[in-house]
Amino acid sequence: MCGIVAAVSSRNIVPILVQGLQRLEYRGYDSCGVAVHAGGLKRARSTARVAELLQQVEQEHITGTTGIAHTRWATHGAPAVHNAHPHFSHGPGADADARPGRIALVHNGIIENHEELRAKLRAKGYVFASQTDTEVISHLVDSLYEGDLFEAVQMAVSRLQGAYAIAVFCKDEPHRVVGARAGSPMVLGVGATAGADTSADGERFLASDAMALAGVTDQIVYLEEGDLVDIQLGRHWVVDKARKPATRPVRTVLAHSGAAELGPYRHYMQKEIFEQPRAIGDTLEGVQAVVPELFEASGNHAPGQGAHAVFKAVDSVLILACGTSYYSGCTAKYWLESIAKIPTQVEIASEYRYRDSVPNPRTLVVTITQSGETADTLAALRHAQSLGMQHTLTVCNVATSAMVRETKLAYVTRAGVEIGVASTKAFTTQLAGLFLLTLALAQAKGRLSAEQEAQHLKAMRHLPAALSAVLALEPQLMSWAEDFAKKENALFLGRGLHYPIALEGALKLKEITYIHAEAYAAGELKHGPLALVTSEMPVVTVAPNDTLLEKLKSNMQEVRARGGVLYVLADADTRIESEDGIHVIRMPEHYGPLSPLLHVVPLQLLAYHTAIARGTDVDKPRNLAKSVTVE
Template sequence: MCGIVGYIGSQNASDILIDGLKKLEYRGYDSAGVAVFAGNDIEVVKSKGRLADLEKKMEEVGKPQGFCGIGHTRWATHGEPSDINSHPHSSAHVSLVHNGIIENYLPLRQMLQGDGYVFQSETDTEVVVNLIDSFYHGDPLEAIREAVLRLEGSYALGIIFEGETDKVYAVRKDSPLIIGLGKGENFIASDIPAILGHTRDYYLLEEGEIAVLTRDHVEISDIYGNHVEKEVQTATWDLEAAQKGGYPHFMLKEIHEQPTAFHNTVSPRIVDGLPNFACDKICDEDLRRFERVVVVACGTAMHSGYVGQYLIERLARLPVTVEIASEFRYKNPILNRDKDLVIIVSQSGETADTLAALRLAKKQGVFVLGIVNVVGSSIAREADAVIYTWAGPEIAVASTKAYTVQISVMYLLAIKFAMLRGFADEAFAREYTSNLMSVEEHIAEILKDSQSFQFYASKLQNAHDLFYLGRGLDYALAMEGSLKLKEITYIHSEAYAAGELKHGPISLIVDGTPVIALGTQKSLFEKMASNIKEVKSRGACVFLICDDTCENTAQIADFVIKLPALPEIFMPLLSVAPLQLLAYYTSILRGCDVDKPRNLAKSVTVE
C-alpha cells in the first residue's frame, strides 16, 4: 500500500522523486524518504509525517544532489510511523524501498542477527535490505535473485547499490510496479500518475522479473537470469487528468467527473440500443452458459457487487452471491467450473485480497471476469476476460466515480443476462437501455446543487453516531453511503436494512441522532415510511432521499433531498452522488483531510 519511485537520468533526482511521491501520496502518508547518490555515496533523508515534513527536513539538512535515487511514501504495516521505521532502509552496501509485506521476516531476521546484522527498525523491510546485503559479493543481480528466492509474501522493491551510481534495480511479486521509459532517463513507480509528467510509455513488470535501469537502457530478466522481452505500454491518461483541475480536492473533482466517466464506460458497450460487449471481446455464448454468478471484491467495489446482485437476480433470475475477498479463499468456496462465473471487481486491479481470490478461482478452473479501471493491472492481465471502466485516474482515497462506473457495468450485464436467459425481450431491453443512457444528464443536474448539500452537511458535522437505512437497492446504497461518511469524516456510521431496526439497532437511536433514509424504491416506500416514523418517534433527525414525485415528505422527514424520477431500478445511479456530497462537505466542515483520510490508503496491495 506504500508508494515507491526511482529515477536515473540527468535531472536532480531529489526533485524528480519528491514530485513522483506527491502523485503517489494517496498510497500512504505516514512517512516519506529518499535515497540519492551524492557523488559516490548514498545520501538518505527521511521523516515521519507527510511529504511536506520531508521537504521541510530537506531544507534544514540539505537536499541530496545527484542524478540517481529511490523514494518512498509509507502506509505503516510493521512498526509505527517514525523516522527510524521510514523508508528507504539501508545496510552497508544497499538501500531500498518496499511496498508489500514479508510474511517470513521473523525467522529471516533471527538468521541475519545470528550472522551479525544489527537491526535499527521494527520493519520487515529492513530484513530485505540486510538479506540482499548478505548475498552481495559484487554482483547486484545475483544478490537480488538469491534474496527473493527466500522471501515469502508480497513485495515491489526499488534498490540501489553502493558504487553502482548509474543503476536502479527493481523486482516485484504480488505488488504493482512499472518501469517508465524516458529519453535519457528512466523511472520506476508504483502507479502511472508518478511518471505522467515525464513520459506516458512504460513496461509492466511481471511476477519475479528483475529490471536494471540506466539512463539509456532497461534490461529485464527473470529470476533465473533469462532475458525477457517486454511490450511497451502507453498510458491513456494525461497529466491534466491526474491534477485537481481547479477543484480544492481530488474527491470533489472526481465526484463531478461522474457524468463523463459514466458516459465513457457505458456508451462503447451499447450498440443499436442494446448492451454489447464485443469491444471487450466477450460474446453472448461466453455469458449464456452460466447458471450462477459469484462477485468477489472489497470495500466500495464489494458494495457495487451488492447492487449487481439485486439487478442480475431481479432482471435475469440468475442467482448471485457477493463475497468479501479477504474471506473468500479461506472458506474453501464451492465453485462449479462449468456453470459458475466469478466476477472480480477492483478499481486499481491490484487489490491483494481480490487478486488472491481471482487466482483461487482460476486454479479451480472457473471462468473469471474482471471489472477494473486500470489498464494492464494484475487482475486485468490474469482474468479470462476484462471489462474496463473508463473512469480515468482516481486519486482521492475515498472512491467515488469508480463506484458509479462499476455499478453501470452491472446494469449492462443485468440487461444482457436477462436477454440471454429469455427474461427480457428486445423491446424491454431497449427500454431499459434507454433509461440507463438518460442517467448521465440527471447526475450532472444533481451535481449543480452544491449549496444544498453544504447546508445538510452543517446539520451532520457534530454528530457522534449516524445511521443509514434502506430497503432493496436502497440498502445496497446505504452501505456505500455509510462507508463514504466514516472514511472521510471519522463519524461512527452504520447502514441497516430498514426492516432490521426492530431486531436490535433501534436501541441506539436517541434524541438528535441523524438518520439518512433512502426511499427511492417506490414499491417499498410505504414500508420505508413506517421505519422512518419508528426512528422519528425516538428522537431521530431524518434526512430523506427520494424522487421528486414523492408527496407529503415534510410530514415524514426533517430534511428532504429530492432526485429526478426514473424507474426505481435505476435510482441507485442517482442516489450515490448526494451520499458522496454529504460525506464530502461534512468532512470539510469537520476540518478533516478529505483526500488523505487517516489510516487509509488508496490501493490495498497487502493482506
C-alpha cells in the same frame, strides 16, 4: 498505498523522483523519503508531506544520477522517520546511527517471515534501526552480496514469504537499480534511447504506478508476477519467476499529469463528485447496443471463448470485491437476479480466499476494482481460478492493470484518475458497467427483449443529465451537514436495491468525517438497531418510490416513535413530507432500476460537507490509503 519511484540517468534524478512521489500522494501515505548514489549513500526522510521532503532535499543539496524514493503507509512500525523508507543496510559491527552500509532499498508489501529472517541476520551481527519488515530485506541483500547486485537480490527474494515490490541499489555499483515484484505491482519506464540529443540519454525508471512517470516517459513495461528487473543506463533486462530471460512488451501509456489537477474545486473529492455526469457519459460512450463484445477489452480469451460463448455457458455469477467495490457488487446482485434471472453470490475478497467454498466451473467470476491492483481481490481471483473456475471478467477503471491482464474478459470504466481516497465516480461508473453486464447476460439467456433493451439503454443515456440534476441539491445537503457535524453516530437505512447504497453512504461518512456510521436493511430495525435510536442519532433513509416504499414508511415511523430524527432522500411522488423530526430532500425523478446511481450522490455530498464542517482531511483521511496493495 505505498509508492515507489526509482531511476538511473545521466542527469540529476532527484527532482523526477520527488515529482513521482507527488503523483503518488493520492494513494495515501504517512511518511516519505528519497535516497541517491552520491559517491556513497545519501537520503532524506520525512513524516510530513512530500512538499516538505522536497524542501529538505534542497536544503541538504541532495543530488544524484541513481536513486530510489518511496511513500510509506505504515504496517510494521509506527509512522516515524526511523521507520520511513528508503532503508540502508548496516552490516556486522556497524553503527546504525553512523555511516550507512552499501545497500539502499524501498519496499511495498508485507514480508510474512520477517521475524525469522531478522533473528538470523542479528545472529550475523546486523544492526536494525527500525521496526519494519523492509529493513530485513536490505540486510538480507547485503548479506548475500558478492559483487553482483542482481544475483544478490535474486537470492534474497527466494527467501522471502509474502508480497513485495522492491527497488534496490548498491553504493559499489553506480548507475544500476534492481527491482522485483511478487503480489505487488511494479512497472518499468523506458526513457530516451542512448545517443539521443538530450540530457536524458538512455535513462530507465521503476515505479509502482505508471502515473508516477507522467511527463517523464510514456513508454511503460508492465512487469509480471515474480519478475526481476535490472535497469542500467541505456538498457534493461527481465527474468521471470522461473529465472529465465523474459521479453515484456513496451506499451505507450498516456498517464496525463493534468488528470490530477484540482482546478476550481476545494478538494479532489468534490471535483470527482461533480465529474460523475462526465464519467458516466465517457463510460457509456460508443455503447449503441448490448453486445457481448463490450466485455472483450482485455483480449485475453482463447479462440471460441469470447464473451458471447462465456455468457451462454455460465449458469451463475460470483462477484469478488472489497470496500466500496463490494457495495457496487451487492447492488449488481439485485439487477442480475431480477433482470437476468441468474443466481449471484457476492463475496468479500479477503474472506473468500480463505474459506472452503464449493466451486462451479460454469460460474462467471466477476472482480470489481478501481485500481485493478487490489491485493485481496487479485488473490481471490487467482484462488477461484485455482479451483477450476476459468470464466473470469473484471469491471475496472485501469485498462493496463494486473486485474485486466489476468481476467479473460473486462469492462474498463472511464472514470478517469480518482485522487480522493473516498471513492465516488469510480463507484458510479462501476454500477454503470455492472448494469450493462446484467443486460448482456439477460440477452444471452434470452431474457431481454429488444424493447426492454431499448428502454434500458435510453435510461442509461439520460444518466448524465439526471446526475446533473441531483448535484443541484448540494445546498440542501450542506444544510444537513451542519447538523451531522455535531454528531458522533449515524444510522443509514435502505431496502432492497437501495440497501447497498445505504451501506455505501455509511462508509463514506465514516471514512472522511470519523463519525461512527452503520447501515441496515430497514426491516432489521426491530431486530437490534432500534435500541440505539435517540434524538442524538440521525437516521438517513433512502426512500425511492418502489415496491418497498410502504414497508419503508413503517420503518420510519418506528424511528420517529423512539424520538429519532429522520433525514430522508425521497422521490417526488412518495408523499413523504418534512415535519418536526423529519427532514426531506426531494430527488428530481424516479429512475427505476438505475435509481441507486442517483441516490448515492446526495450521500457523497453529505459526507463531503460534513467533513468540511468538522475540519477533517477530506482527500487523505487518517489511516486509509487509496490503492490497497497489501493484504
